[in-house]
Amino acid sequence: MIWLELDIMRRAVLGCVLTGILTGLMGVFVVRMRISAIGYSMSHGAFAGAALGVATSMNPLVTAMLFASITAFLIGPIADKARLHADTVTSIIFPLNMALAFVFLTLTPEIGLTSQVASVLWGSIISMTNNDVVYMVTLCAATLVIIHFVWKELFAIMFNRKLAEADGINTRAFVYLVIFLSGVVITFSIKLVGGLLIYALLFNPASSTLQFLEDMRKVIVVSPLLGVGTNLSGLLVSLFLDLPVGSCIVLVSTLVFAVSVLVSPKRRRKIENERR
């Protein structure tokens, strides 16, 4: 079994850990700053971009980043100013990116590229190279450092953007920083779960953690840990059942989210309030 090859296995575990940290971390900001629509659209933009990269034999990382940026650039100001409801924009951008992705994948020359196509669609731990791991370690370190330095502002904006602005914080700059970092993280995470499912990695650990923790300082630590946990569990499940890693990770993390909603003290309190 190819999985037992030590090198591949080590890269797979590292990929799960690094992606888990990054998406779990950025997800908290995306969810709390209510920019999920942008995160969602960027994910599928990156997917279309990666597909273009495969089709044209360019580096899929570069094209994915480019498409994620273009999407953020298009949707960001709209969602920011609320001129058009973000949902409306997402509903247009999502099928557009999907259509582009499938067109690009159809155009892909068939010889020897099936694994690359598969990695863009479903993710593929096997195609993860040592270089990928190095990129991800660098990205992880850079992201943690940046967040450490602007934590105070992010903390305030996650509570209430208008109040943060009223206290003299340049909220737009920090929201755009989060959008930018999320775009980069999404791009680098495509190899693990594929472009169709990447958004779940951003959304699930953060939303699950926010369901049961009531201290933002704990949320920001636990959500990345949960991301690592679900990624590794998903990897294990995929090894045992011989199923695609990305799908298994998303299934596990959705299960975790469902359970966290069911046991959430917040939800219980809400029900109690309604009964009263």
Added chain:
Amino acid sequence: MIKRINICFTSSGSTFNEASKVKDAVTAQESAIVRIEDVSTVYEGERRPAIRDVNLTIERNELVYVLGPNASGKTTLLETINGLLPAYRGRIFVFGLNVRNHGRRVRCEVGYVPQDFMVEPGEPYTAFDIVMMGRYGKIGVLQRPNEADHERAMEVMRLLEIEDLAPRPIGKLSGGQQQKVMIARALAKEPKLLLLDEPFSNLDPESREMVPRIINQLHEEKGMTTLIVTHDIHNMMKTCHRGVVFRDGRVVVDETPEKALHKLEVMR
């Protein structure tokens, strides 16, 4: 510890660039804390201005009431003054600084208590977190709150008698307690100008007496300037200097509080 980079407007002025030093000189000559010239504010997507052709000057240390029926533009006035609503015609100067160009610097020195601010029960923040946030703009980018900042935030909470709420999750406090936390947040930044939007609506009678007392005290000790939007005028009548009455977005009365109140009642 690195010396704090002061991106905000402070009285020391030592960390400022030359351009703002010139502006400070202007401020020193001008006693008006707020000067509003022919201002009309339009909300995005609306055609009718929410406030129109407003002219208003508020001197240092003044305590001004803003009165008027619902939807007359009181909240819009406050948010235009601190630059949260940038789509306005006319000119606004706060501390002698044009809000259009120096909005963020102005906001570092303006305490704002928004109307009806309530938080969901599960919000992952404590009351102390919220009060401390009031100082964030002033503390500056890349800087962390230090001992003095903590002390200042606690001091304000003690002043409002909510120090025992400090570690409690904000969402689990009563409406009145949350309102006091919001007032503490605005005061924690040691504002030169305080904008309060119906700050007494959820308070019990005891606090309705206490909050004005604290504001008066800060007026005397720190030379603060305050604008209060409210319906509950009786507690503060003795110390209030002026009453400004809004109607359909226009200032219709700018008088002593007694006269303003009288005219408001006649209007009804």
